[in-house]
């Protein structure tokens with residue numbers, strides 16, 4: 001615990017009473033969690049596998065495990081459970097699937113899969129899409145509030161709500177038939193199971209001897225329930241959070257959970273941290289000043305002994321192109337002056353679409369970058385195809401996967417054949433895959449169709465058997481063999497417009513197999529485990545772009561990410577772009593309580609910076625094919641004037657001349673530095 005301040009030490013030392021650390025950004029909350037895990041293992045003889053820590057992203061889970069391993073040096077941190085809430089839920093379901101009425105190799109449906117299922121259900125049941133617009137959202141909310149379809153139906157107040165609740169019911173039935181769970185189920189199912197079967201809960205309470213939760217302010221009702229269940233009356237837990245950083249209300253997060261803790265656990269020890277170890281005082285004071293505009297559950301005051309630091313810069317740009325160029329030229333210059341590493345720089349923005357121009361500018365200047373939390377790797381059609389094959393091979397009940405791959409590549413199995421097959425399967429209560437294996441279909445399909453369906457079925461069966469037999473490296477061989485056998489590269493050639501796009505897609509598929517290989521090797525090296533396809537598929541479904549890039553991140557690259565994805569991270573030099581009305585705050589959140597959430601988002605962004613923070617806004621921005629005049633964000637005016645340095649005036653479009661002048665200055669600067677070095 002060397003180097004912790006007094007309050008942090010207290011937070012680590014409280015082992016017998018539940019502990020809440022409530023503190024602002026950069027005050028060492030995450031640090032408390034890692035130190036506490038090490039302390040529990042060292043001084044309280046906790047076995048690592050009895051400690052469970054929950055973090056917000058896969059990336060931070062990985063980082064936390066590494067930090068603890070380092071802290072423990074020779075002591076063994078093997079078996080320590082650090083994961084996201086969703087991964088924790090998945091682990092519970094993996095062990096308890098039978099009690100939940102699932103078969104071992106259940107599939108996990110992501111949001112796109114779920115949307116597809118809902119679309120098909122609407123079509124099947126002839127529901128007017130307009131009536132149920134946004135129903136996926138409702139379903140997610142119901143699940144996060146752990147309401148059953150029955151309860152949703154009872155609560156419905158008009159026909160429209162009824163229609164939605166009925167769709168929810170059908171959706172749940174469909175998932176079950178596919179032996180599949182969706183993302184919300186990963187939390188919801190364990191919660192329900194623990195409610196209904198106290199003996200299983202007992203077992204888990206024994207397994208989870210100590211629970212730690214980071215970024216607690218972003219837990220939703222279901223996640224809080226899971227925490228309460230797991231800790232039980234023993235209440236051995238530590239949670240850390242910052243209500244000012246709650247940015248997931250739109251996903252059901254309830255910052256009130258912070259206040260609820262005191263009610264639910266009267267013995268709760270509340271510890272506040274006030275020293276910030278991350279940012280210069282100018283950055284810190286600006287952040288404090290901004291967030292003071294929000295109503296507060298708990299008052300906090302942060303200080304730092306990192307010196308005043310530079311002024312925060314606000315740069316006016318003529319338009320979004322100039323903004324991108326300017327940010328990139330600032331980075332080039334700064335890197336040169338300070339011999340900065342690429343990885344010291346982060347460019348943060350409100351929405352993913354803002355990354356495009358920045359990316360282009362970075363590429364043009366040969367600056368390596370990595371985007372976190374952008375369009376998921378899994379959203380690419382080719383990745384969906386291959387993953388669907390793998391899912392289906394692992395879980396033959398996954399009809400959604402079956403339908404995706406049955407004609408990819410083309411097998412000439414037509415819509416009417418599929419419909420007959422589906423009717424047959426529904427009638428007999430079996431999956432499409434199973435139906436292909438049955439003799440009964442000979443009576444309903446034409447000879448030609450039958451042959452094709454049976455051939456596909458035989459192949460599936462063969463692959464399923466091969467996959468079942470394979471472990472470790474054999475799994476990689478199997479996946480490569482499969483892609484070759486279905487001649488997938490060729491299919492991409494045939495169906496993709498440009499050679500360049502084809503190449504990109506083939507590379508994506510290659511990346512996927514390389515990634516599978518990495519997962520297998522890692523499991524072998526770290527835990528001596530020979531992975532099977534089923535666990536690899538489950539593991540991968542839970543990952544996001546962030547984790548895929550995890551190995552890249554260790555390389556020297558500039559980070560690009562949304563404000564949401566930046567939570568918990570820190571960078572020496574931060575650029576916050578698009579500081580404009582209707583962008584940040586987002587145009588759909590211009591009024592309370594959305595506006596407060598936007599302000600917290602800005603607060604999160606500002607507090608990522610250690611040494612410098614540069615904010616930019618454009619006076620004009622192209623939206624929907626039109627140039628729109630933009631106003632600087634109101635949040636800029638909520639920062640203390642004396643700590644800012646404005647470059648260019650608000651609302652004044654920078655002329656071509658000025659732009660040129662600036663460009664020339666930059667060049668001249670660079671030249672003089674080059675000649676000086």
Ligand SMILES: Nc1ncnc2c1ncn2[C@@H]1O[C@H](COP(=O)(O)OP(=O)(O)OP(=O)(O)O)[C@@H](O)[C@H]1O
Nearest residue numbers: 003004005024025026027028029030031277278568
């Ligand atoms: N006692 C300490 N002495 C020196 N450095 C510290 C101390 N505590 C934390 N730090 C450092 O301060 C930085 C911020 O810590 P940490 O990430 O744990 O803060 P946090 O409260 O979790 O922030 P956030 O709210 O953004 O998640 C880290 O670089 C950490 O190593």
Ligand SMILES: [Mg+2]
Nearest residue numbers: 029030214568
């Ligand atoms: Mg943190």
